[in-house]
Amino acid sequence: MIILSPSILGADFTKLGEQVAEVDKAGAQYIHLDVMDGAFVPSISFGMPVIKSLRPVTDRVFDVHMMVEEPGRYVEDIKKAGADLICVHQEACLHLDRTIAQIREAGLQTGVALNPATPVETLDVILPEVDMVLLMTVNPGFGGQKFIPYTVEKIKKLRAMCSERGLSTRIEVDGGITPDNVRTVLEAGADVIVAGSAVFKGNPAGNVKTFLNIFQEFEQG
Numbered sequence: 001m002i003i004l005s006p007s008i009l010g011a012d013f014t015k016l017g018e019q020v021a022e023v024d025k026a027g028a029q030y031i032h033l034d035v036m037d038g039a040f041v042p043s044i045s046f047g048m049p050v051i052k053s054l055r056p057v058t059d060r061v062f063d064v065h066m067m068v069e070e071p072g073r074y075v076e077d078i079k080k081a082g083a084d085l086i087c088v089h090q091e092a093c094l095h096l097d098r099t100i101a102q103i104r105e106a107g108l109q110t111g112v113a114l115n116p117a118t119p120v121e122t123l124d125v126i127l128p129e130v131d132m133v134l135l136m137t138v139n140p141g142f143g144g145q146k147f148i149p150y151t152v153e154k155i156k157k158l159r160a161m162c163s164e165r166g167l168s169t170r171i172e173v174d175g176g177i178t179p180d181n182v183r184t185v186l187e188a189g190a191d192v193i194v195a196g197s198a199v200f201k202g203n204p205a206g207n208v209k210t211f212l213n214i215f216q217e218f219e220q221g
């Protein structure tokens with residue numbers, strides 16, 4: 001099944017709860033929460049209090065994307081705030097195996113993220129240990145950037161790596177995804193689609209439906 005994970009970074013923060021409820025009701029299966037520390041990425045976004053305050057609003061999967069140096073320091077706190085899945089950057093973890101094990105031992109789904117310039121071959125060893133790989137399709141740090149076309153080859157390569165090993169690892173793509181380019185990433189093998197601006201600008205419920213219709217067409221076609 002193809003999953004839509006609206007990134008709340010694109011939402012109107014003055015009505016965050018309402019907008020999360022709206023995309024849930026429209027059928028988005030995950031909610032993507034971008035935590036930024038101003039060190040791993042230039043910007044600072046939000047952390048535990050925001051995640052915690054949104055938890056009662058929806059039962060959807062909280063897909064927490066940690067753009068944070070040494071995110072292992074926060075696994076327990078992010079779990080307590082309400083995460084279902086924690087995704088950490090390979091580039092931000094000196095001991096990636098330990099951090100992934102910490103997430104798994106906390107009872108959460110595990111994810112590892114790669115920046116656009118990090119090759120998928122770096123996942124060779126850790127791949128069987130994670131539920132999901134997040135491939136960044138822009139440089140992390142800001143919403144509303146332009147999709148980087150060379151990342152499509154990375155999605156294809158990673159899907160082939162997973163298939164060769166009989167793994168059904170989810171591949172999430174994040175950054176610059178719109179209804180116009182989403183088919184390209186689906187064809188390449190992505191199955192969890194993050195969209196910030198393309199969901200929250202204009203009519204969030206309508207935008208969610210547009211994505212879900214494209215997914216349905218893709219799955220049937």
Ligand code: DX5
Pocket residue numbers: 007008009010032034065138139140141142143144145174175176177194195196197198
């Ligand atoms: C960027 C974040 C993304 C971002 C996506 O660093 O990881 O999740 O919110 O926003 P759009 O879809 O607008 O590129």
Ligand code: ZN
Pocket residue numbers: 007032033034065174194
């Ligand atoms: Zn993200």
